Amino acid sequence: MNWNYMQPVTIRFGNGRIKGLAEEVKALGGNRGILITSPSFVKRGLAAKVQKESEGLICVIYGGVSPNPDIKECEACISMINDHECDFVVALGGGSVLDCAKAAAVMCQEERPVKAYMEDASLLPDTSLPLIAVPTTAGTGSEITCVSVLSDHEAGVKKPLSCDAFYPTLAIVDPELTYSVPPHTTACTGMDVLCHALEAYWSKHHFPIGDALAVHALKLVFDYLQLACEQPEHALAREKMAEASVIAGLAFTIPKTTSAHACSYPLTNLLGIAHGEACGLTIDHFLRINGAEDDGRLLELAKMLGFKDVEAFADGIDSLKRTIGVRTDLKDLQLDKEQKEALVQGSKHPNLLNNPVEITETMLRDLYRKLW
Structure with missing residues:
Protein backbone atom coordinates (compact mmCIF):
# COMPACT_ATOMS: atom_id res chain seq x y z
CA MET A 1 0.00 0.00 0.00
CA TYR A 179 -20.26 23.86 27.46
CA SER A 180 -23.21 25.99 26.36
CA VAL A 181 -24.09 23.78 23.38
CA PRO A 182 -27.58 22.30 24.03
CA PRO A 183 -28.02 18.51 24.31
CA HIS A 184 -29.64 17.98 20.91
CA THR A 185 -26.91 19.92 19.11
CA THR A 186 -24.32 17.98 21.12
CA ALA A 187 -25.99 14.77 19.95
CA CYS A 188 -26.09 15.83 16.30
CA THR A 189 -22.49 17.02 16.18
CA GLY A 190 -21.40 13.91 18.05
CA MET A 191 -23.00 11.75 15.37
CA ASP A 192 -21.03 13.73 12.80
CA VAL A 193 -17.84 12.77 14.65
CA LEU A 194 -18.87 9.10 14.60
CA CYS A 195 -19.61 9.24 10.87
CA HIS A 196 -16.34 11.02 10.04
CA ALA A 197 -14.37 8.36 11.85
CA LEU A 198 -16.28 5.32 10.58
CA GLU A 199 -16.45 6.54 6.98
CA ALA A 200 -12.73 7.35 7.07
CA TYR A 201 -12.02 3.81 8.27
CA TRP A 202 -14.01 2.06 5.55
CA SER A 203 -13.27 4.54 2.72
CA LYS A 204 -11.62 3.06 -0.35
CA HIS A 205 -8.80 5.53 0.31
CA HIS A 206 -8.17 4.61 3.94
CA PHE A 207 -4.57 4.48 5.15
CA PRO A 208 -2.82 3.36 8.36
CA ILE A 209 -2.58 6.71 10.16
CA GLY A 210 -6.20 7.50 9.33
CA ASP A 211 -7.29 4.06 10.53
CA ALA A 212 -5.58 4.55 13.90
CA LEU A 213 -7.10 8.01 14.31
CA ALA A 214 -10.56 6.70 13.39
CA VAL A 215 -10.43 3.94 15.97
CA HIS A 216 -9.35 6.39 18.68
CA ALA A 217 -12.18 8.79 17.83
CA LEU A 218 -14.81 6.05 17.72
CA LYS A 219 -13.82 4.78 21.15
CA LEU A 220 -14.20 8.28 22.58
CA VAL A 221 -17.64 8.73 21.00
CA PHE A 222 -18.98 5.51 22.47
CA ASP A 223 -17.47 6.33 25.86
CA TYR A 224 -18.42 10.01 26.19
CA LEU A 225 -21.14 11.21 23.78
CA GLN A 226 -24.09 10.07 25.90
CA LEU A 227 -22.51 11.62 29.01
CA ALA A 228 -21.89 14.93 27.21
CA CYS A 229 -25.55 15.02 26.15
CA GLU A 230 -26.88 14.18 29.61
CA GLN A 231 -24.47 16.41 31.57
CA PRO A 232 -23.58 19.40 29.35
CA GLU A 233 -21.04 20.83 31.81
CA HIS A 234 -19.27 17.54 32.50
CA ALA A 235 -15.70 18.72 31.94
CA LEU A 236 -14.17 15.35 31.03
CA ALA A 237 -16.97 14.41 28.62
CA ARG A 238 -16.74 17.77 26.86
CA GLU A 239 -12.96 17.54 26.65
CA LYS A 240 -13.04 14.01 25.26
CA MET A 241 -15.70 14.82 22.66
CA ALA A 242 -13.67 17.86 21.56
CA GLU A 243 -10.69 15.53 21.26
CA ALA A 244 -12.77 13.02 19.29
CA SER A 245 -13.88 15.75 16.89
CA VAL A 246 -10.33 16.85 16.12
CA ILE A 247 -9.04 13.29 15.81
CA ALA A 248 -11.91 12.27 13.50
CA GLY A 249 -11.22 15.36 11.39
CA LEU A 250 -7.62 14.26 11.03
CA ALA A 251 -8.85 10.77 10.13
CA PHE A 252 -11.15 11.70 7.25
CA THR A 253 -9.35 14.65 5.64
CA ILE A 254 -7.39 12.50 3.22
CA PRO A 255 -9.63 9.42 2.63
CA LYS A 256 -12.76 11.64 2.59
CA THR A 257 -16.28 10.75 3.67
CA THR A 258 -18.48 8.27 1.84
CA SER A 259 -22.08 7.06 1.68
CA ALA A 260 -23.64 8.51 4.84
CA HIS A 261 -22.36 11.97 3.96
CA ALA A 262 -23.56 11.58 0.37
CA CYS A 263 -27.09 10.97 1.66
CA SER A 264 -26.82 13.75 4.23
CA TYR A 265 -26.73 16.52 1.62
CA PRO A 266 -30.28 16.08 0.26
CA LEU A 267 -31.57 15.22 3.75
CA THR A 268 -30.30 18.59 4.96
CA ASN A 269 -30.91 20.64 1.83
CA LEU A 270 -34.42 19.33 1.09
CA LEU A 271 -35.75 18.42 4.53
CA GLY A 272 -33.79 20.73 6.83
CA ILE A 273 -32.37 17.93 8.98
CA ALA A 274 -29.22 19.01 10.86
CA HIS A 275 -26.06 17.80 9.14
CA GLY A 276 -24.77 15.45 11.85
CA GLU A 277 -28.23 14.04 12.44
CA ALA A 278 -28.63 13.51 8.68
CA CYS A 279 -25.32 11.64 8.51
CA GLY A 280 -26.23 9.52 11.51
CA LEU A 281 -29.59 8.62 10.01
CA THR A 282 -28.00 6.23 7.50
CA ILE A 283 -24.62 5.32 9.01
CA ASP A 284 -25.74 2.09 10.69
CA HIS A 285 -27.57 1.03 7.52
CA PHE A 286 -24.42 1.50 5.45
CA LEU A 287 -22.42 -0.34 8.10
CA ARG A 288 -24.66 -3.37 7.52
CA ILE A 289 -24.32 -3.02 3.74
CA ASN A 290 -20.52 -2.70 3.87
CA GLY A 291 -20.27 -5.41 6.52
CA ALA A 292 -22.08 -7.89 4.29
CA GLU A 293 -19.14 -7.76 1.86
CA ASP A 294 -16.46 -7.12 4.47
CA ASP A 295 -12.94 -8.45 4.00
CA GLY A 296 -12.49 -8.63 7.76
CA ARG A 297 -11.57 -5.01 8.50
CA LEU A 298 -15.01 -4.02 9.81
CA LEU A 299 -15.25 -7.18 11.89
CA GLU A 300 -11.87 -6.33 13.40
CA LEU A 301 -13.05 -2.78 14.08
CA ALA A 302 -16.25 -4.02 15.70
CA LYS A 303 -14.25 -6.22 18.07
CA MET A 304 -11.84 -3.39 18.92
CA LEU A 305 -14.86 -1.35 19.98
CA GLY A 306 -16.28 -4.14 22.12
CA PHE A 307 -18.88 -5.60 19.74
CA LYS A 308 -18.98 -9.28 18.80
CA ASP A 309 -19.55 -8.63 15.09
CA VAL A 310 -20.59 -6.02 12.52
CA GLU A 311 -24.32 -6.55 13.09
CA ALA A 312 -23.86 -5.92 16.82
CA PHE A 313 -21.81 -2.84 15.96
CA ALA A 314 -24.65 -1.49 13.80
CA ASP A 315 -27.14 -2.30 16.56
CA GLY A 316 -24.92 -0.38 18.97
CA ILE A 317 -25.03 2.71 16.78
CA ASP A 318 -28.81 2.45 16.50
CA SER A 319 -29.06 2.13 20.28
CA LEU A 320 -26.80 5.16 20.79
CA LYS A 321 -28.93 7.24 18.44
CA ARG A 322 -32.09 6.36 20.33
CA THR A 323 -30.46 7.06 23.69
CA ILE A 324 -29.24 10.55 22.74
CA GLY A 325 -32.47 11.40 20.92
CA VAL A 326 -31.50 11.85 17.30
CA ARG A 327 -33.62 10.83 14.35
CA THR A 328 -33.73 7.14 13.40
CA ASP A 329 -36.29 7.31 10.55
CA LEU A 330 -38.33 9.68 8.36
CA LYS A 331 -41.80 8.34 9.13
CA ASP A 332 -43.06 11.47 10.87
CA LEU A 333 -42.42 13.64 7.80
CA GLN A 334 -45.00 11.93 5.57
CA LEU A 335 -42.99 12.55 2.42
CA ASP A 336 -44.75 12.69 -0.93
CA LYS A 337 -43.64 10.86 -4.07
CA GLU A 338 -41.66 13.83 -5.41
CA GLN A 339 -39.77 14.31 -2.14
CA LYS A 340 -38.89 10.64 -1.98
CA GLU A 341 -37.54 10.67 -5.50
CA ALA A 342 -35.57 13.85 -4.81
CA LEU A 343 -33.88 12.17 -1.86
CA VAL A 344 -32.87 9.16 -3.94
CA GLN A 345 -31.54 11.23 -6.82
CA GLY A 346 -29.86 13.77 -4.54
CA SER A 347 -27.99 10.99 -2.76
CA LYS A 348 -26.21 9.98 -5.97
CA HIS A 349 -23.35 12.17 -4.86
CA PRO A 350 -19.62 11.72 -5.75
CA ASN A 351 -18.91 10.74 -2.13
CA LEU A 352 -20.64 7.43 -2.89
CA LEU A 353 -17.62 6.54 -5.02
CA ASN A 354 -15.48 6.41 -1.86
CA ASN A 355 -17.65 3.68 -0.33
CA PRO A 356 -16.07 0.20 -0.36
CA VAL A 357 -19.27 -1.34 -1.76
CA GLU A 358 -20.86 0.05 -4.92
CA ILE A 359 -24.09 1.80 -3.87
CA THR A 360 -26.68 1.51 -6.63
CA GLU A 361 -29.90 3.44 -7.08
CA THR A 362 -31.80 0.29 -6.13
CA MET A 363 -29.88 0.10 -2.86
CA LEU A 364 -30.65 3.75 -2.12
CA ARG A 365 -34.35 3.15 -2.75
CA ASP A 366 -34.35 0.15 -0.45
CA LEU A 367 -32.55 2.09 2.28
CA TYR A 368 -34.91 5.06 2.10
CA ARG A 369 -37.95 2.76 1.95
CA LYS A 370 -36.93 1.42 5.36
CA LEU A 371 -36.56 4.96 6.69
CA TRP A 372 -39.86 6.36 5.42
Whole structure:
Protein backbone atom coordinates (compact mmCIF):
# COMPACT_ATOMS: atom_id res chain seq x y z
CA MET A 1 0.00 0.00 0.00
CA ASN A 2 1.34 3.42 -0.99
CA TRP A 3 0.07 6.40 0.95
CA ASN A 4 0.88 10.03 1.77
CA TYR A 5 0.01 12.14 4.78
CA MET A 6 0.00 15.88 5.34
CA GLN A 7 -1.50 17.90 8.19
CA PRO A 8 -0.37 21.54 7.99
CA VAL A 9 -2.66 22.92 10.70
CA THR A 10 -1.08 23.84 14.03
CA ILE A 11 -3.39 22.68 16.84
CA ARG A 12 -3.65 24.30 20.28
CA PHE A 13 -5.86 22.04 22.40
CA GLY A 14 -7.00 22.53 25.97
CA ASN A 15 -9.32 24.29 28.38
CA GLY A 16 -8.86 28.05 28.36
CA ARG A 17 -6.68 28.13 25.24
CA ILE A 18 -8.78 30.93 23.71
CA LYS A 19 -7.11 33.29 26.19
CA GLY A 20 -3.94 33.01 24.14
CA LEU A 21 -5.57 34.38 20.98
CA ALA A 22 -3.70 37.72 20.94
CA GLU A 23 -0.31 36.03 21.21
CA GLU A 24 -1.21 33.68 18.37
CA VAL A 25 -2.32 36.56 16.13
CA LYS A 26 0.87 38.48 16.85
CA ALA A 27 2.93 35.41 16.02
CA LEU A 28 1.21 35.30 12.64
CA GLY A 29 1.98 38.98 12.05
CA GLY A 30 -1.67 40.01 11.96
CA ASN A 31 -2.65 43.66 12.37
CA ARG A 32 -6.25 44.03 11.20
CA GLY A 33 -8.54 41.05 11.47
CA ILE A 34 -12.14 40.03 10.98
CA LEU A 35 -14.06 37.75 13.33
CA ILE A 36 -16.56 35.59 11.44
CA THR A 37 -19.25 34.03 13.60
CA SER A 38 -22.98 33.36 13.96
CA PRO A 39 -25.77 35.62 15.28
CA SER A 40 -26.08 33.64 18.51
CA PHE A 41 -22.50 34.37 19.55
CA VAL A 42 -22.97 38.05 18.83
CA LYS A 43 -26.17 38.10 20.88
CA ARG A 44 -24.63 36.18 23.81
CA GLY A 45 -21.58 38.42 23.91
CA LEU A 46 -19.01 35.73 23.13
CA ALA A 47 -18.00 37.47 19.90
CA ALA A 48 -17.26 40.68 21.80
CA LYS A 49 -15.32 38.70 24.40
CA VAL A 50 -13.15 37.10 21.73
CA GLN A 51 -12.61 40.47 20.08
CA LYS A 52 -11.43 41.75 23.47
CA GLU A 53 -9.08 38.78 23.82
CA SER A 54 -7.45 39.89 20.57
CA GLU A 55 -6.27 43.12 22.24
CA GLY A 56 -7.64 45.26 19.45
CA LEU A 57 -6.24 43.22 16.59
CA ILE A 58 -9.75 42.14 15.49
CA CYS A 59 -11.23 45.32 14.04
CA VAL A 60 -14.55 44.09 12.65
CA ILE A 61 -17.11 41.34 13.24
CA TYR A 62 -19.32 39.56 10.70
CA GLY A 63 -22.01 37.79 12.69
CA GLY A 64 -24.42 36.62 10.02
CA VAL A 65 -23.41 33.01 9.30
CA SER A 66 -26.38 30.64 9.38
CA PRO A 67 -26.54 26.85 9.51
CA ASN A 68 -25.69 25.54 6.03
CA PRO A 69 -24.17 28.89 4.99
CA ASP A 70 -25.36 30.37 1.73
CA ILE A 71 -22.97 31.76 -0.86
CA LYS A 72 -24.43 35.22 -0.18
CA GLU A 73 -23.11 35.04 3.39
CA CYS A 74 -19.68 34.14 2.08
CA GLU A 75 -19.87 37.09 -0.33
CA ALA A 76 -20.73 39.39 2.59
CA CYS A 77 -17.67 38.16 4.51
CA ILE A 78 -15.47 38.73 1.48
CA SER A 79 -16.78 42.29 1.05
CA MET A 80 -16.09 43.07 4.71
CA ILE A 81 -12.58 41.61 4.49
CA ASN A 82 -11.77 43.76 1.48
CA ASP A 83 -13.51 46.92 2.73
CA HIS A 84 -11.58 46.83 6.02
CA GLU A 85 -8.32 45.63 4.44
CA CYS A 86 -8.15 42.69 6.83
CA ASP A 87 -4.94 40.67 6.87
CA PHE A 88 -6.17 37.73 8.98
CA VAL A 89 -9.41 35.91 9.80
CA VAL A 90 -10.68 34.39 13.04
CA ALA A 91 -13.61 31.95 12.76
CA LEU A 92 -15.64 31.31 15.92
CA GLY A 93 -18.44 28.77 15.76
CA GLY A 94 -19.56 25.39 14.52
CA GLY A 95 -18.82 23.81 11.19
CA SER A 96 -20.98 26.23 9.23
CA VAL A 97 -19.05 29.24 10.50
CA LEU A 98 -15.68 27.59 9.97
CA ASP A 99 -16.60 26.49 6.43
CA CYS A 100 -17.82 29.97 5.49
CA ALA A 101 -14.71 31.61 6.94
CA LYS A 102 -12.35 29.17 5.20
CA ALA A 103 -13.99 29.89 1.86
CA ALA A 104 -13.98 33.67 2.41
CA ALA A 105 -10.30 33.68 3.42
CA VAL A 106 -9.40 32.00 0.13
CA MET A 107 -11.90 33.56 -2.27
CA CYS A 108 -11.33 37.16 -1.11
CA GLN A 109 -8.09 37.20 -3.08
CA GLU A 110 -9.86 37.27 -6.44
CA GLU A 111 -12.87 39.03 -7.94
CA ARG A 112 -14.84 35.98 -9.05
CA PRO A 113 -18.23 35.42 -7.39
CA VAL A 114 -18.49 32.54 -4.95
CA LYS A 115 -20.92 30.82 -7.32
CA ALA A 116 -18.11 30.44 -9.84
CA TYR A 117 -16.11 28.31 -7.42
CA MET A 118 -19.19 26.24 -6.60
CA GLU A 119 -19.45 25.44 -10.30
CA ASP A 120 -15.73 24.86 -10.86
CA ALA A 121 -13.54 24.23 -7.81
CA SER A 122 -10.42 24.18 -10.01
CA LEU A 123 -10.63 27.98 -10.06
CA LEU A 124 -9.88 28.21 -6.33
CA PRO A 125 -6.68 30.11 -5.45
CA ASP A 126 -3.89 28.10 -3.85
CA THR A 127 -3.29 30.56 -1.00
CA SER A 128 -5.34 31.99 1.85
CA LEU A 129 -5.31 34.80 4.36
CA PRO A 130 -4.02 33.49 7.71
CA LEU A 131 -7.01 31.83 9.40
CA ILE A 132 -7.42 30.94 13.05
CA ALA A 133 -10.28 28.46 13.50
CA VAL A 134 -11.98 28.30 16.90
CA PRO A 135 -14.63 25.55 17.03
CA THR A 136 -17.48 25.84 19.52
CA THR A 137 -18.98 22.40 18.85
CA ALA A 138 -17.44 18.95 19.02
CA GLY A 139 -18.48 17.73 15.63
CA THR A 140 -17.30 18.80 12.21
CA GLY A 141 -13.53 18.80 12.55
CA SER A 142 -13.57 21.67 10.06
CA GLU A 143 -10.87 23.44 12.03
CA ILE A 144 -8.24 21.05 10.66
CA THR A 145 -9.62 19.96 7.25
CA CYS A 146 -9.22 21.24 3.70
CA VAL A 147 -12.98 21.05 3.03
CA SER A 148 -15.59 23.81 2.99
CA VAL A 149 -19.28 22.99 2.52
CA LEU A 150 -21.37 25.82 1.07
CA SER A 151 -24.97 26.08 -0.13
CA ASP A 152 -26.61 27.95 -2.98
CA HIS A 153 -30.14 27.97 -1.63
CA GLU A 154 -31.59 29.63 -4.74
CA ALA A 155 -30.26 26.78 -6.89
CA GLY A 156 -31.04 24.13 -4.26
CA VAL A 157 -27.40 23.03 -4.11
CA LYS A 158 -25.22 22.06 -1.14
CA LYS A 159 -21.68 21.16 -2.11
CA PRO A 160 -18.38 20.34 -0.42
CA LEU A 161 -15.36 22.10 -1.93
CA SER A 162 -11.85 20.84 -1.30
CA CYS A 163 -8.43 22.43 -1.77
CA ASP A 164 -5.26 22.67 0.30
CA ALA A 165 -5.72 26.42 0.73
CA PHE A 166 -8.76 25.70 2.94
CA TYR A 167 -6.54 24.32 5.69
CA PRO A 168 -6.65 26.86 8.55
CA THR A 169 -3.31 28.21 9.70
CA LEU A 170 -4.09 27.48 13.34
CA ALA A 171 -6.83 25.69 15.28
CA ILE A 172 -7.56 26.72 18.87
CA VAL A 173 -9.66 23.91 20.33
CA ASP A 174 -10.96 24.98 23.73
CA PRO A 175 -13.45 22.44 25.14
CA GLU A 176 -14.85 25.08 27.52
CA LEU A 177 -16.40 26.83 24.52
CA THR A 178 -18.67 23.81 24.00
CA TYR A 179 -20.26 23.86 27.46
CA SER A 180 -23.21 25.99 26.36
CA VAL A 181 -24.09 23.78 23.38
CA PRO A 182 -27.58 22.30 24.03
CA PRO A 183 -28.02 18.51 24.31
CA HIS A 184 -29.64 17.98 20.91
CA THR A 185 -26.91 19.92 19.11
CA THR A 186 -24.32 17.98 21.12
CA ALA A 187 -25.99 14.77 19.95
CA CYS A 188 -26.09 15.83 16.30
CA THR A 189 -22.49 17.02 16.18
CA GLY A 190 -21.40 13.91 18.05
CA MET A 191 -23.00 11.75 15.37
CA ASP A 192 -21.03 13.73 12.80
CA VAL A 193 -17.84 12.77 14.65
CA LEU A 194 -18.87 9.10 14.60
CA CYS A 195 -19.61 9.24 10.87
CA HIS A 196 -16.34 11.02 10.04
CA ALA A 197 -14.37 8.36 11.85
CA LEU A 198 -16.28 5.32 10.58
CA GLU A 199 -16.45 6.54 6.98
CA ALA A 200 -12.73 7.35 7.07
CA TYR A 201 -12.02 3.81 8.27
CA TRP A 202 -14.01 2.06 5.55
CA SER A 203 -13.27 4.54 2.72
CA LYS A 204 -11.62 3.06 -0.35
CA HIS A 205 -8.80 5.53 0.31
CA HIS A 206 -8.17 4.61 3.94
CA PHE A 207 -4.57 4.48 5.15
CA PRO A 208 -2.82 3.36 8.36
CA ILE A 209 -2.58 6.71 10.16
CA GLY A 210 -6.20 7.50 9.33
CA ASP A 211 -7.29 4.06 10.53
CA ALA A 212 -5.58 4.55 13.90
CA LEU A 213 -7.10 8.01 14.31
CA ALA A 214 -10.56 6.70 13.39
CA VAL A 215 -10.43 3.94 15.97
CA HIS A 216 -9.35 6.39 18.68
CA ALA A 217 -12.18 8.79 17.83
CA LEU A 218 -14.81 6.05 17.72
CA LYS A 219 -13.82 4.78 21.15
CA LEU A 220 -14.20 8.28 22.58
CA VAL A 221 -17.64 8.73 21.00
CA PHE A 222 -18.98 5.51 22.47
CA ASP A 223 -17.47 6.33 25.86
CA TYR A 224 -18.42 10.01 26.19
CA LEU A 225 -21.14 11.21 23.78
CA GLN A 226 -24.09 10.07 25.90
CA LEU A 227 -22.51 11.62 29.01
CA ALA A 228 -21.89 14.93 27.21
CA CYS A 229 -25.55 15.02 26.15
CA GLU A 230 -26.88 14.18 29.61
CA GLN A 231 -24.47 16.41 31.57
CA PRO A 232 -23.58 19.40 29.35
CA GLU A 233 -21.04 20.83 31.81
CA HIS A 234 -19.27 17.54 32.50
CA ALA A 235 -15.70 18.72 31.94
CA LEU A 236 -14.17 15.35 31.03
CA ALA A 237 -16.97 14.41 28.62
CA ARG A 238 -16.74 17.77 26.86
CA GLU A 239 -12.96 17.54 26.65
CA LYS A 240 -13.04 14.01 25.26
CA MET A 241 -15.70 14.82 22.66
CA ALA A 242 -13.67 17.86 21.56
CA GLU A 243 -10.69 15.53 21.26
CA ALA A 244 -12.77 13.02 19.29
CA SER A 245 -13.88 15.75 16.89
CA VAL A 246 -10.33 16.85 16.12
CA ILE A 247 -9.04 13.29 15.81
CA ALA A 248 -11.91 12.27 13.50
CA GLY A 249 -11.22 15.36 11.39
CA LEU A 250 -7.62 14.26 11.03
CA ALA A 251 -8.85 10.77 10.13
CA PHE A 252 -11.15 11.70 7.25
CA THR A 253 -9.35 14.65 5.64
CA ILE A 254 -7.39 12.50 3.22
CA PRO A 255 -9.63 9.42 2.63
CA LYS A 256 -12.76 11.64 2.59
CA THR A 257 -16.28 10.75 3.67
CA THR A 258 -18.48 8.27 1.84
CA SER A 259 -22.08 7.06 1.68
CA ALA A 260 -23.64 8.51 4.84
CA HIS A 261 -22.36 11.97 3.96
CA ALA A 262 -23.56 11.58 0.37
CA CYS A 263 -27.09 10.97 1.66
CA SER A 264 -26.82 13.75 4.23
CA TYR A 265 -26.73 16.52 1.62
CA PRO A 266 -30.28 16.08 0.26
CA LEU A 267 -31.57 15.22 3.75
CA THR A 268 -30.30 18.59 4.96
CA ASN A 269 -30.91 20.64 1.83
CA LEU A 270 -34.42 19.33 1.09
CA LEU A 271 -35.75 18.42 4.53
CA GLY A 272 -33.79 20.73 6.83
CA ILE A 273 -32.37 17.93 8.98
CA ALA A 274 -29.22 19.01 10.86
CA HIS A 275 -26.06 17.80 9.14
CA GLY A 276 -24.77 15.45 11.85
CA GLU A 277 -28.23 14.04 12.44
CA ALA A 278 -28.63 13.51 8.68
CA CYS A 279 -25.32 11.64 8.51
CA GLY A 280 -26.23 9.52 11.51
CA LEU A 281 -29.59 8.62 10.01
CA THR A 282 -28.00 6.23 7.50
CA ILE A 283 -24.62 5.32 9.01
CA ASP A 284 -25.74 2.09 10.69
CA HIS A 285 -27.57 1.03 7.52
CA PHE A 286 -24.42 1.50 5.45
CA LEU A 287 -22.42 -0.34 8.10
CA ARG A 288 -24.66 -3.37 7.52
CA ILE A 289 -24.32 -3.02 3.74
CA ASN A 290 -20.52 -2.70 3.87
CA GLY A 291 -20.27 -5.41 6.52
CA ALA A 292 -22.08 -7.89 4.29
CA GLU A 293 -19.14 -7.76 1.86
CA ASP A 294 -16.46 -7.12 4.47
CA ASP A 295 -12.94 -8.45 4.00
CA GLY A 296 -12.49 -8.63 7.76
CA ARG A 297 -11.57 -5.01 8.50
CA LEU A 298 -15.01 -4.02 9.81
CA LEU A 299 -15.25 -7.18 11.89
CA GLU A 300 -11.87 -6.33 13.40
CA LEU A 301 -13.05 -2.78 14.08
CA ALA A 302 -16.25 -4.02 15.70
CA LYS A 303 -14.25 -6.22 18.07
CA MET A 304 -11.84 -3.39 18.92
CA LEU A 305 -14.86 -1.35 19.98
CA GLY A 306 -16.28 -4.14 22.12
CA PHE A 307 -18.88 -5.60 19.74
CA LYS A 308 -18.98 -9.28 18.80
CA ASP A 309 -19.55 -8.63 15.09
CA VAL A 310 -20.59 -6.02 12.52
CA GLU A 311 -24.32 -6.55 13.09
CA ALA A 312 -23.86 -5.92 16.82
CA PHE A 313 -21.81 -2.84 15.96
CA ALA A 314 -24.65 -1.49 13.80
CA ASP A 315 -27.14 -2.30 16.56
CA GLY A 316 -24.92 -0.38 18.97
CA ILE A 317 -25.03 2.71 16.78
CA ASP A 318 -28.81 2.45 16.50
CA SER A 319 -29.06 2.13 20.28
CA LEU A 320 -26.80 5.16 20.79
CA LYS A 321 -28.93 7.24 18.44
CA ARG A 322 -32.09 6.36 20.33
CA THR A 323 -30.46 7.06 23.69
CA ILE A 324 -29.24 10.55 22.74
CA GLY A 325 -32.47 11.40 20.92
CA VAL A 326 -31.50 11.85 17.30
CA ARG A 327 -33.62 10.83 14.35
CA THR A 328 -33.73 7.14 13.40
CA ASP A 329 -36.29 7.31 10.55
CA LEU A 330 -38.33 9.68 8.36
CA LYS A 331 -41.80 8.34 9.13
CA ASP A 332 -43.06 11.47 10.87
CA LEU A 333 -42.42 13.64 7.80
CA GLN A 334 -45.00 11.93 5.57
CA LEU A 335 -42.99 12.55 2.42
CA ASP A 336 -44.75 12.69 -0.93
CA LYS A 337 -43.64 10.86 -4.07
CA GLU A 338 -41.66 13.83 -5.41
CA GLN A 339 -39.77 14.31 -2.14
CA LYS A 340 -38.89 10.64 -1.98
CA GLU A 341 -37.54 10.67 -5.50
CA ALA A 342 -35.57 13.85 -4.81
CA LEU A 343 -33.88 12.17 -1.86
CA VAL A 344 -32.87 9.16 -3.94
CA GLN A 345 -31.54 11.23 -6.82
CA GLY A 346 -29.86 13.77 -4.54
CA SER A 347 -27.99 10.99 -2.76
CA LYS A 348 -26.21 9.98 -5.97
CA HIS A 349 -23.35 12.17 -4.86
CA PRO A 350 -19.62 11.72 -5.75
CA ASN A 351 -18.91 10.74 -2.13
CA LEU A 352 -20.64 7.43 -2.89
CA LEU A 353 -17.62 6.54 -5.02
CA ASN A 354 -15.48 6.41 -1.86
CA ASN A 355 -17.65 3.68 -0.33
CA PRO A 356 -16.07 0.20 -0.36
CA VAL A 357 -19.27 -1.34 -1.76
CA GLU A 358 -20.86 0.05 -4.92
CA ILE A 359 -24.09 1.80 -3.87
CA THR A 360 -26.68 1.51 -6.63
CA GLU A 361 -29.90 3.44 -7.08
CA THR A 362 -31.80 0.29 -6.13
CA MET A 363 -29.88 0.10 -2.86
CA LEU A 364 -30.65 3.75 -2.12
CA ARG A 365 -34.35 3.15 -2.75
CA ASP A 366 -34.35 0.15 -0.45
CA LEU A 367 -32.55 2.09 2.28
CA TYR A 368 -34.91 5.06 2.10
CA ARG A 369 -37.95 2.76 1.95
CA LYS A 370 -36.93 1.42 5.36
CA LEU A 371 -36.56 4.96 6.69
CA TRP A 372 -39.86 6.36 5.42
